[in-house]
Amino acid sequence: MKQERNAPVPETSPGNGENKTKFAAADELPLGSEYPSRRPAQTTPDNPPARIDRSKADQRSSVEVLQDVIGLITSPEIAPEAAKKVERQRKLNEVVHNMLVLGVGLSTAVMCMGIALSFVFHDPLPSKVSTLKQVAKGLDRLSPFSYLSLGILLLIATPILRVCGSLIELIITRDWQYAAITLLVLIILGISVLVGRG
Amino acid sequence: MLIILFIGLLVGAFGAMLGIGGGVLLIPLLTGLFAVPIKTAIGASIISVIATSSAAGAVYLGRGLTHSRLAMVLEVATTAGALAGGITAVLISPHLLELFFGLILIYVSVSMHRIPKEAREDAPTGFLNTSYIDPLSGRAVSYGVRNFGKGMGASFLAGNVSGLLGIGGGIIKVPIMTLVMGVPLRASIATSNFMIGITAATSAIIYYQSGYVDPAVAIPAALGVLVGAQIGTRMGGRVRSQRLKQVFQLVLLAFAVQMFVAAVRG
Numbered sequence: 001m002k003q004e005r006n007a008p009v010p011e012t013s014p015g016n017g018e019n020k021t022k023f024a025a026a027d028e029l030p031l032g033s034e035y036p037s038r039r040p041a042q043t044t045p046d047n048p049p050a051r052i053d054r055s056k057a058d059q060r061s062s063v064e065v066l067q068d069v070i071g072l073i074t075s076p077e078i079a080p081e082a083a084k085k086v087e088r089q090r091k092l093n094e095v096v097h098n099m100l101v102l103g104v105g106l107s108t109a110v111m112c113m114g115i116a117l118s119f120v121f122h123d124p125l126p127s128k129v130s131t132l133k134q135v136a137k138g139l140d141r142l143s144p145f146s147y148l149s150l151g152i153l154l155l156i157a158t159p160i161l162r163v164c165g166s167l168i169e170l171i172i173t174r175d176w177q178y179a180a181i182t183l184l185v186l187i188i189l190g191i192s193v194l195v196g197r198g
Numbered sequence: 199m200l201i202i203l204f205i206g207l208l209v210g211a212f213g214a215m216l217g218i219g220g221g222v223l224l225i226p227l228l229t230g231l232f233a234v235p236i237k238t239a240i241g242a243s244i245i246s247v248i249a250t251s252s253a254a255g256a257v258y259l260g261r262g263l264t265h266s267r268l269a270m271v272l273e274v275a276t277t278a279g280a281l282a283g284g285i286t287a288v289l290i291s292p293h294l295l296e297l298f299f300g301l302i303l304i305y306v307s308v309s310m311h312r313i314p315k316e317a318r319e320d321a322p323t324g325f326l327n328t329s330y331i332d333p334l335s336g337r338a339v340s341y342g343v344r345n346f347g348k349g350m351g352a353s354f355l356a357g358n359v360s361g362l363l364g365i366g367g368g369i370i371k372v373p374i375m376t377l378v379m380g381v382p383l384r385a386s387i388a389t390s391n392f393m394i395g396i397t398a399a400t401s402a403i404i405y406y407q408s409g410y411v412d413p414a415v416a417i418p419a420a421l422g423v424l425v426g427a428q429i430g431t432r433m434g435g436r437v438r439s440q441r442l443k444q445v446f447q448l449v450l451l452a453f454a455v456q457m458f459v460a461a462v463r464g
């Protein structure tokens with residue numbers, strides 16, 4: 001497994017310089033540093049990639065894994081495409097991850113602020129949520145009511161923004177098939193907004 | 199408010215330890231102890247489901263366990279199901295909801311007994327192939343997706359139950375993904391959890407606009423469950439006791455009886 005992780009670069013790169021840079025780029029993604037568990041296979045300088053023996057039966061599965069992750073290493077001409085795919089997937093995951101963390105953090109903070117405000121003003125917690133208009137009106141008056149509703153709305157918005165984020169990322173990477181699927185999810189969400197009103 | 203926060207903490211912690219969503223515990227407690235109307239309890243639960251799913255979803259994504267492309271496809275089914283479920287829940291009688299909830303509690307209690315095991319050797323199938331690094335063994339696991347149609351159907355059902363009753367729906371999705379679609383258990387849990395956020399958001403919008411989201415209940419519950427789930431996840435590795443599971447199976451059955459009583463009394 002260890003030496004094979006690096007296999008495609010030297011194996012496929014002769015006469016294909018672009019290929020090599022693609023793999024390097026995928027490996028240098030900032031994401032990798034954040035999630036070390038995803039890439040435990042590290043370069044070992046004492047294992048030159050040339051020593052791979054793919055005929056070994058016990059290594060069969062890792063070869064398959066590699067083909068899956070990095071693409072069919074046996075056909076150099078499609079390898080850059082596969083590497084791009086891995087890179088794309090990582091970028092997509094990174095965008096989504098950040099949005100989720102940000103959304104939960106922000107909504108929790110706003111909810112806590114709402115609770116704090118209601119303690120300051122000795123208001124009991126309201127038992128009804130307010131509409132967007134009322135929320136906007138109440139924010140500058142430091143109305144606990146508005147902050148509590150806003151916190152809930154931000155929480156509901158978090159997964160929705162997550163989907164919007166993936167959609168934008170998918171459009172940028174021209175992954176039309178998945179962009180269409182994601183758009184469909186957003187349309188269903190849109191319907192639920194309309195239905196809830198009526 | 200503080201009591202609801204505390205209950206949320208407990209629900210979050212035990213839910214995470216037992217691998218069940220908080221909703222099945224939270225809703226009966228809210229209706230039973232605080233006489234919260236079931237639709238308001240569902241509204242509160244769906245909000246806390248979004249919170250835990252988003253928080254846990256970020257962690258799973260970081261570990262690379264989530265099959266986000268499979269999730270994107272199945273989300274179409276779960277959100278459509280949630281849309282239908284949410285509309286139904288707002289319209290139908292609360293007693294009918296209590297009846298359904300009692301039934302799902304029995305289902306959860308029974309299915310806790312047989313937490314799905316890895317069904318077969320995972321292998322790439324050529325459809326939505328992916329791989330992840332198993333956090334325990336450090337081994338790369340590669341797999342593809344089977345029986346996609348059945349998976350979509352089950353996802354619709356899971357979304358529907360989620361929208362109708364305010365639970366996550368992982369209890370339906372995870373066994374299907376593992377046993378039918380050939381997705382490894384870890385990846386199933388991560389992927390199911392990832393989809394729950396957007397599924398819950400779909401019905402939460404309907405509940406919010408229909409006035410069933412009560413900040414005085416939903417906010418302390420959501421904050422409590424969120425913090426409790428973090429505690430539960432940390433303790434989860436240590437508490438593997440079969441006894442705990444059996445106790446909660448009985449608790450869920452008791453909740454089911456409570457729901458049936460509430461449904462019949464009218």
